Amino acid sequence: MEIITIGEKDKSKKYDFRETCFGIYVKNNEVLVTIDPKRNQYTFIGGGIEPNESHEETLKREFLEEVGIKIKDIKEFITIDCFWLAGGDYPMESLANFYKIDIDEYLENVETEGVYKFVNMNELTLPLPYQEKALELIKKEVNN
Secondary structure, three states: OOEEEEOOOOOOOOOEEEEEEEEEOEEOOEEEEEEEOOOOEEEOEEEEOOOOOOHHHHHHHHHHHHHOEEEEEEEEEEEEEEEEEEOOOEEEEEEEEEEEEEEEEEOOOOOOOOEEEEEEOOOOOOOOHHHHHHHHHHHHHHHO
């Protein structure tokens, strides 16, 4: 998978590291996202990789936990190595792996952590710099 880097590492700071996986599902120029009701923000569905877990296992688990959706097709898209200041002042290196996915089924009566919604990709803004970059790249691909 292609890796791009955004931000620059300040060698005078100690960075915490977190690797994550996110799934991108686009249908009719809309992208599937989850909603953080506390912050009233959208985010791609996904999260941190558990010990000894593959990227595919992470995506399947996160989609079930967060929104009760089973996914079937997973295709590599982009990995973004992002150096940024979380909360404005906390040095963070986020290695975010993004995959294009296809949905198998929506499960009903499953307790989930979040709520999902389809949002027009041209009107969507995301709070995390690596997710915003992935959105920019998927929009370029869809619009070409």
